Amino acid sequence: MLLDIADLTLGTRDTTLVQGLSFSIAPGERFGLIGESGSGKSLTALAATGLLPPAIRATGTITLGGEPVLGASERRLSRLRGAAVATVFQEPLTALDPLMPLGRQIALPVRRRLAREGGDTSRPAVAREVRALVEQVRLPDPDRLIRAFPHEVSGGQRQRVAIAMALACKPRLLIADEPTTALDVTTQAEIVALLTGLVRDEGIALLFISHDLAVVGQVAERVLVMRAGRAVETGPAARVLTAPEEGYTRSLVAAARRFDTALEGGA
């Protein structure tokens, strides 16, 4: 397994936020973590990358690429973050430097990876890779985009830049935490299709986190539904999202269907 989480419990000094959570992701697998706001999805993702806030205590085990995450030194973790896992967040603006042209921002993880691999880190070599990544995430007008600042491009384009930066690390696991929530519906669908296609083509495993069942259904092969920090149901996406066994999942699926029907009725 690429990511193995066993009996993970997270909490502050006086509150339990995630309890007894276990799941694993195989190399190349697309896994969906579903749950309403506050159910503990983001904390779980942060725990998997060793980025938990200092106030949060963790027990259980997390193994990423064969290495333990909980209790690992910052040095080991930063190596693991570069090579094994990269994350795309809901709001790409938080991950981008407002004062740096987008091309230079994409160049940072490219140069880090080339240095790690002992590759050519000269300016032309890095620029070639940046250009290839910009094309891979299908950003329009690459020459303009490379020189543009974050506020000069659209939200969907910023998310494509964030995806390019994640791909630049050549991770074995990509974590996407609500990557489409801040976008309009059309852009959402484009980003979901892009992400799914890229991870499939590159053989990268995906941990896709969302409260939106329809979106997760398009992306994931297997899903886990969380409620108030606990796993409610897990299984193949096609089964859980069409024939859920647990009452809570059934109510989520029914609510999503009602929403779809209302949209169709209103169209």
Ligand SMILES: Nc1ncnc2c1ncn2[C@@H]1O[C@H](COP(=O)(O)OP(=O)(O)OP(=O)(O)O)[C@@H](O)[C@H]1O
């Ligand atoms: N640093 C922190 N200190 C204390 N409590 C925290 C901290 N970070 C998160 N929490 C709490 O942990 C719970 C789970 O948060 P988390 O962000 O993982 O939920 P989520 O399912 O990702 O929801 P959302 O989709 O809204 O981000 C929430 O009740 C939140 O208030």
